[in-house]
Amino acid sequence: MDDKSRRRIRVLVDGPYLVTGRIPLVEDDMVIGADGEPTCWEQTAVYPEQETYALCRCGESKRMPFCDGTHTKIGFDGTETGCRDPYLTQVEWTKGPQVDLTWSRKLCAEARFCHRAGDAWTLAEKSDDPAARELAIEEACCCPSGSLVAWDKETGRPIEPEHAPSIGLIENPQAGASGPIRVKGGIPIEAADGTTYEVRNRVTLCRCGRSGNKPFCDGTHVTAGFKAKA
Numbered sequence: 001m002d003d004k005s006r007r008r009i010r011v012l013v014d015g016p017y018l019v020t021g022r023i024p025l026v027e028d029d030m031v032i033g034a035d036g037e038p039t040c041w042e043q044t045a046v047y048p049e050q051e052t053y054a055l056c057r058c059g060e061s062k063r064m065p066f067c068d069g070t071h072t073k074i075g076f077d078g079t080e081t082g083c084r085d086p087y088l089t090q091v092e093w094t095k096g097p098q099v100d101l102t103w104s105r106k107l108c109a110e111a112r113f114c115h116r117a118g119d120a121w122t123l124a125e126k127s128d129d130p131a132a133r134e135l136a137i138e139e140a141c142c143c144p145s146g147s148l149v150a151w152d153k154e155t156g157r158p159i160e161p162e163h164a165p166s167i168g169l170i171e172n173p174q175a176g177a178s179g180p181i182r183v184k185g186g187i188p189i190e191a192a193d194g195t196t197y198e199v200r201n202r203v204t205l206c207r208c209g210r211s212g213n214k215p216f217c218d219g220t221h222v223t224a225g226f227k228a229k230a
């Protein structure tokens with residue numbers, strides 16, 4: 001079996017994410033603009049390549065980002081309550097002249113890339129203006145969880161950023177806070193019961209242990225003040 005066919009993230013019962021298939025692991029920092037909102041991503045670290053590794057899911061490892069077994073000591077409850085239905089059954093649509101947007105409240109990781117210049121929804125509604133159209137698409141494409149997706153009105157197709165398969169650990173250095181695990185490039189995610197979630201280009205997985213939508217991030221790390229780094 002080659003790396004591509006081994007490429008997978010398995011959610012272990014009340015334990016970590018088991019990653020196989022030599023998937024690159026990097027640190028992805030949110031770059032914050034003058035208005036205090038995120039504007040783009042910057043890759044700031046690359047971890048040594050490994051065929052298999054276990055990423056902490058409970059938020060309490062002393063060896064972040066990897067699991068050190070602490071989940072057993074603390075009795076971590078990692079029950080998966082995330083919706084298994086396809087993304088498009090979970091979304092609200094916003095229609096614009098050139099661009100439509102879909103958004104899933106449940107999958108929103110509170111990354112706030114959609115807050116600039118009014119917000120992505122306002123921009124989509126004004127998307128007959130080329131600058132507004134471009135920014136609406138940019139904001140949607142920066143969304144790490146894929147909760148927000150821009151759709152080309154003419155082709156009816158989603159506008160997706162190009163991502164090679166990799167896993168990013170989200171940090172907001174300005175706030176000194178950590179975010180979820182950013183899964184990029186269509187990596188299959190297998191639930192603890194062996195079923196596979198819908199494969200998507202962009203997904204965020206909880207790593208603070210507190211999401212109400214496990215294994216997906218629901219933004220709870222923000223109110224919890226989660227810090228993966230000392």
Ligand code: FES
Pocket residue numbers: 015016017055056057058059060061062066067068069070071072
């Ligand atoms: S999941 Fe094992 S230490 Fe967090």
